[in-house]
């Protein structure tokens with residue numbers, strides 16, 4: 001393969017939510033984007049984004065299309081996974097008010113819709129450790145991380161609430177990084193996938 005670098009392939013779970021915007025952001029970050037609607041597609045990709053949307057609806061569709069075991073296996077394999085907003089809720093090991101997690105692969109406790117009703121949706125410029133000093137974060141009925149395990153690196157806070165974190169191959173944030181033209185977080189995730197692949 002002289003001289004031709006293989007392109008990193010990033011999947012976006014395409015069952016519900018803000019899928020198209022992530023596809024755009026992945027392409028802008030120099031990777032190939034694949035909308036994942038069938039669990040067999042997980043074998044083709046180097047990293048997976050779980051988009052924002054409605055976690056309870058997404059969970060129903062994950063069960064309906066028999067995705068759950070394959071998603072857990074994907075996380076265990078060491079390939080990077082990135083949950084944004086509802087996607088972060090899907091990744092969390094603990095969700096306040098719920099007895100069981102969804103995918104449950106990130107050692108964090110999250111609270112849903114935790115920025116108050118009067119602030120259903122808002123933007124804030126926040127620093128994200130190692131990624132950006134001034135990221136314009138769009139929060140839409142966003143969750144936040146209430147508690148994080150010892151192996152979780154806290155990347156960002158807003159109003160004292162943890163809104164971005166990483167645990168090994170798992171990245172999560174409360175906001176929607178795909179809704180602006182700032183692709184630095186997506187690029188960071190593409191780079192995680194590159195490193196995991198050993199490029």
Ligand SMILES: NC(=O)CC[C@H](N)C(=O)O
Pocket residue numbers: 051052053054055056084085086087089112113140141142143
């Ligand atoms: N923008 C979002 O992803 C909102 C998340 C949604 N409130 C949930 O609990 O699943």
